[in-house]
Amino acid sequence: MFFLFLAVIPLVGLLNLFSCLWDKPYQRCWPDNAVGTLTLARKAFAARVAAARLGGARRAACVPGGGS
Secondary structure, three states: HHHEEEEEEEHHHHHHHHHHHHOOOOOOOHHHHHEEEEEEEEHHHHHHHHHHHHHHHHHHHHHHOOOO
């Protein structure tokens, strides 16, 4: 019975690995789903931060007395 348990552990690991492939659109694995985290690509994160900064600057410039 113990050897059967040892044989199942790698299968669970592979299932976890492949679950990342079919969890669309976020591609999160079981640990990510368990704690509710999301992993972002560095370029995508940088683009989001830059867009947020530009949007904030545009909004401040439209407000009377706002902007730099």
